[in-house]
Amino acid sequence: MRTAFFQAIELVFSGNRQLINIIQVTMRMSLSSSLVALLLGVPLGALLGTISWKGKGILVIINRTLMGLPPVVCGLICYLLFSGVGPLRHLGLLFTVEGMIIAQVILLTPLIIGNMESHVSDISPAIRETAKGLRLSTAKTVLLLMNESQYQIFASYLLGLGRSLAEVGAVSMVGGAIAFKTNVMSTAIMNYTNMGNFTIALALGIILLVIALVLNIITALIQWRLRR
């Protein structure tokens, strides 16, 4: 393990072009997919949290099931869709970063919806009662709700980002781990492990953890400033 740690440091400073590309692709993919998932998941989750009709329970169950979708299954479905023989082949998404982002958005959005839904369900009744009593418009009520959920939204983003960095099943199927194009940290680690080169795999893993740590620190600082 110690050698893996030292190798990690050497790798970082070696300016290895492949490593730089892997990190760039990883960052581009993860930041994009978690952001898109956030933009989709926050409104949907908040909406789900505010409704109280009978249908809500069923929708929540459906969302929870989607949360448990195995990444490799999602990757397989996307692969079949984007494949040269698949119905979406003309979009040219197979073995591209965009395809990987789409697959990850499918995996991450239910998580964010679930997060927001449970939070909003908690605060929604009280907010609605007060807002209605003040004759506030629906639009205004929604804005206030979003304002109340700032902390939760950031937490959801972090959740999405973390999962996105660690995820390997879907991105390896849809991206194909093509060198200098769709190879990300997690697929590179998997490839080296499969080759038997455990030391480099561990070294890359350490680098990945450090990147995740830095991102978490930045977001925590932002959260701290928003202070609950």
Added chain:
Amino acid sequence: MKKFMILLLALAMSTFIFTGCGDSNRNTSQTEDSASDETADAAEEEPAADAESEESEAAEEESAAVDLSILYEEDDSMINNYSLLAVNPDAPFVDANGESVSDVAINTAGAKALTDWMLSEEAKTAAADFGFEEYGEHLFYVIEDGPSSEAEIPVATDETKNIRMSTTTSVNDSGLLTYLIPMFEEAYGYTVEIFSAGTGKAIANAEFGNADLIMVHSESQEKEFVDAGFSMVLDGYESERLTFLYNYFVLCGPSSDPAEVASAPSVLDAFKLIADGKYPFVSRGDESGTHTMEVSLWPEDLGITTDAASVEDYTDWYVFSNAGMGTCLTMAEEKGAYILSDKATFLTFKENNGVME
């Protein structure tokens, strides 16, 4: 409220800044090598007992080396042939529901360009030279009367630029493509995307229309591919299967060789010795070219096939691993087991002391 909006915007912007860079930075692809040679990796190897002469220089540098050694080689029944097959754009592609699909995009021009180049004098010489300096041995041999090309290779155009090649992990792990392909890309301006997986998955990938040509080394599966209509004969060649390189499989095992296979008269006898003595053996178990070759070498009465069920009774000594070559070699090293490997991958493995590049 405003603070929050600003921060969200900043986050979005930083994403798009990252979006700008990243893609086309590929000149010569350096593999992550230098690091591993310098640090002594004591975790996974056993101390070298009696290393063969070519391994002694490795043993001097490090305090520990790999014990796995080549015990049997150069038997003609262990020849491993590599072929290029171009994918036929009019092949009977079917989608996941089994319905046929007609307008599948295949870059035949690109496949031809790459094929022409790989079968040219220049490329063949390079392939034959690959690894000679480092390992003191040829990893690949050029088939003497194999298909060759002197055709002029067109420069890449926007339409033909992207060539998708599906190949096996064995080929990829040997490092041959990482060595050859950049020469082709730089000279003619193409971009070759290499998808590597186990043979079965690599071929399936092509059958799904995701590759323009494949490079595999499993005769039976290649013939199935051709018979099903997925390959085509390129201009200037006579066959769909362009078999142009070969190397040998080698039977490896612990240097102490408890089954005494080194002195067996033929490789089939060697395998019989292992089976009779129930010495530990690691099998690829993934229907790859190596796996297919391996199951053909066992005595028939054992009934070993590529199917996992066929080896149910032998699990005390036969490991059906379903993994890539490098992983299996590592496993064999740890267990002191026998294993069939292609020579190139084994040499790479041994040279780097159990650490693949």
Added chain:
Amino acid sequence: MKTCSFTKTYGSHTVLQAPAMELSPGRIYAVIGANGSGKSTLVKILSGLLASDEKQAPFKEKPLCIGHLPQKPYAFRLNTLNNVLLGAAKMDTAAAKEKALDLLTKLGIETLASKSAQRLSGGETARMALARSMMQDYDLFILDEPTASLDVQSTILAENQILSYRKETGAAILLITHSLKQARRLADEVWYLQNGQIIETGTSEQVLYSPADARTRQFLEFYSL
């Protein structure tokens, strides 16, 4: 303002049975009764927060501008002044700000204007919410125990403000309270609720001092008036 009669049932339990009632503008109605007697349910149906079993609008005339200050008002993640400004509807910003500060001052919490509203004490939150509700002019203003968490001084300030509001806007005011003294101080009419039924209504003198119904009398026994 006339209402229809309505009921509210949860499962097999009828929580409320209300007859048709009438509310006059400019009058203060106090709603009294034990916990769980259905007071909050009644006003929530009147303000539109809950639907009655009949699924009909409770008031015959529409549209009616109804304001409702709930029992546990929500303090939004803004400072106190901005919270109060939320109630400002379509007012001009400068005028709104002036009115808000005026209300805060009259309730004794103007020093808390820039403090985060979620950090206020119970009594301060209640006064903030009261100021917030009073930014608009309603036809019917419903207050659910607005002074429950206030000390004597603050209660006096709040009650004065309620009376000012009535004077300035001429709204009908429906006040749920546990304090019979407050009812006596402020109300023109009193409604007594027990087990979801309106047992007695009348002027505050009538209901509080000479209740017609025995049940009302029993309820009042616990309070020395």
